[in-house]
Amino acid sequence: MLENVILGLxxxxxxxxxxxxxxxxxxxxxxxxxxxxxxxxxxxxxTEKSYVSVMETENSKNKKIYTLLxxxxxxxxxxxxxxxxxxxxxxxxxxxxxxxxxxxxxxxRLSEYLYRLEQEIKxxxxxxxxxxxxxxxxxxxxxxxxxxxxxxxxISQLTxxxxxxxxxxxxxxxxxxxxx
Amino acid sequence: MLENVILGLxxxxxxxxxxxxxxxxxxxxxxxxxxxxxxxxxxxxxTEKSYVSVMETENSKNKKIYTLLxxxxxxxxxxxxxxxxxxxxxxxxxxxxxxxxxxxxxxxRLSEYLYRLEQEIKxxxxxxxxxxxxxxxxxxxxxxxxxxxxxxxxISQLTxxxxxxxxxxxxxxxxxxxxx
DNA sequence: GTGAGCATGTAAGATGTTACATGATTTT
DNA sequence: AAAATCATGTAACATCTTACATGCTCAC
Numbered sequence: 001m002l003e004n005v006i007l008g009l010x011x012x013x014x015x016x017x018x019x020x021x022x023x024x025x026x027x028x029x030x031x032x033x034x035x036x037x038x039x040x041x042x043x044x045x046x047t048e049k050s051y052v053s054v055m056e057t058e059n060s061k062n063k064k065i066y067t068l069l070x071x072x073x074x075x076x077x078x079x080x081x082x083x084x085x086x087x088x089x090x091x092x093x094x095x096x097x098x099x100x101x102x103x104x105x106x107x108x109r110l111s112e113y114l115y116r117l118e119q120e121i122k123x124x125x126x127x128x129x130x131x132x133x134x135x136x137x138x139x140x141x142x143x144x145x146x147x148x149x150x151x152x153x154x155i156s157q158l159t160x161x162x163x164x165x166x167x168x169x170x171x172x173x174x175x176x177x178x179x180x
Numbered sequence: 181m182l183e184n185v186i187l188g189l190x191x192x193x194x195x196x197x198x199x200x201x202x203x204x205x206x207x208x209x210x211x212x213x214x215x216x217x218x219x220x221x222x223x224x225x226x227t228e229k230s231y232v233s234v235m236e237t238e239n240s241k242n243k244k245i246y247t248l249l250x251x252x253x254x255x256x257x258x259x260x261x262x263x264x265x266x267x268x269x270x271x272x273x274x275x276x277x278x279x280x281x282x283x284x285x286x287x288x289r290l291s292e293y294l295y296r297l298e299q300e301i302k303x304x305x306x307x308x309x310x311x312x313x314x315x316x317x318x319x320x321x322x323x324x325x326x327x328x329x330x331x332x333x334x335i336s337q338l339t340x341x342x343x344x345x346x347x348x349x350x351x352x353x354x355x356x357x358x359x360x
Numbered sequence: 361g362t363g364a365g366c367a368t369g370t371a372a373g374a375t376g377t378t379a380c381a382t383g384a385t386t387t388t
Numbered sequence: 389a390a391a392a393t394c395a396t397g398t399a400a401c402a403t404c405t406t407a408c409a410t411g412c413t414c415a416c
Contacts, residue, residue, distance in 0.1 A: 084271065085271075
């Protein structure tokens with residue numbers, strides 16, 4: 001996963017490992033975490049496989065810029081065309097057992113999580129506004145359809161989870177929330 | 181994750197590795213996959229840490245029954261009480277780059293996935309009916325609140341994703357679907 | 361007796377996390 | 389000159405996937 005995301009980001013422009021991490025954190029930190037301990041080894045592997053090339057910068061001694069090579073682009077596009085896998089969901093794996101958790105801790109954990117969800121939704125709302133504005137000034141907004149869509153859908157999904165958590169906190173009658 | 185799910189399932193009743201796999205696949209196969217290559221090593225580790233005990237069955241030579249030990253229960257409850265982590269989502273990580281995928285493959289992948297989602301939703305609907313019936317005949321249905329809720333929410337989440345995929349397939353105007 | 365399903369396991373390799381370790385550059 | 393942030397990397401350990409390998413048991 002991470003290797004291919006890196007290739008996908010390098011498709012846009014050459015970047016350093018540090019830049020890649022920042023882009024991941026800000027662009028889709030809400031659904032993918034990249035630690036340096038996974039990022040740098042991934043870049044190393046990609047370099048060894050000649051999917052990317054490295055350039056040391058003249059001005060800064062420490063910095064390396066990675067550029068996507070043709071074989072890397074090919075690999076990325078092959079991955080992209082693979083069938084979609086149903087994603088796993090660790091959240092549900094935990095809540096499944098919440099009948100075994102004491103009332104007080106349960107209440108606390110759900111409240112904490114609810115707060116974080118609200119923060120995240122708020123943050124994404126801001127991103128959404130910025131992106132919408134930027135998009136309006138571009139000549140070809142249709143080229144960014146899917147990434148904007150992922151953002152919008154991310155907000156929907158988080159909102160659905162938020163409403164669910166609110167419901168189960170109050171132990172409301174079980175029902176499938178409106179999906180229509 | 182898997183180790184703790186195993187402990188949680190053994191809380192109900194002693195089981196064999198094979199039974200555990202079947203339970204995981206049927207109970208929450210839609211958000212957690214457990215292969216034998218991860219399951220048996222996990223059971224081995226749990227045994228080494230004395231979280232579970234093993235009993236060979238008399239009648240069947242090959243079968244081993246795992247039973248939860250007190251330290252295993254304690255470990256499980258400690259895990260359960262930990263703060264909830266925001267789950268990652270590999271689906272979004274792929275669709276994010278879908279602007280780079282050719283129209284034909286895109287259409288095909290989205291259609292395939294839509295079909296699988298519909299199957300899964302249908303399957304969960306059946307499970308839901310069975311569970312609802314069983315629940316009605318139990319003396320204390322409230323003890324199963326969260327696991328039933330996970331099932332209902334799973335259906336909602338899959339339905340939301342399904343509607344999203346339907347929308348992006350047709351490249352409908354971007355908007356946040358009704359969440360209220 | 362044979363095939364479906366029950367049942368357990370290992371090996372190689374991929375990939376991830378956390379903690380540690382270091383130093384450069386820019387801002388205050 | 390100190391602090392914040394930029395910048396890269398390793399080591400130990402944990403865990404998962406896929407493929408391989410084997411044998412039992414029950415129903416027909």
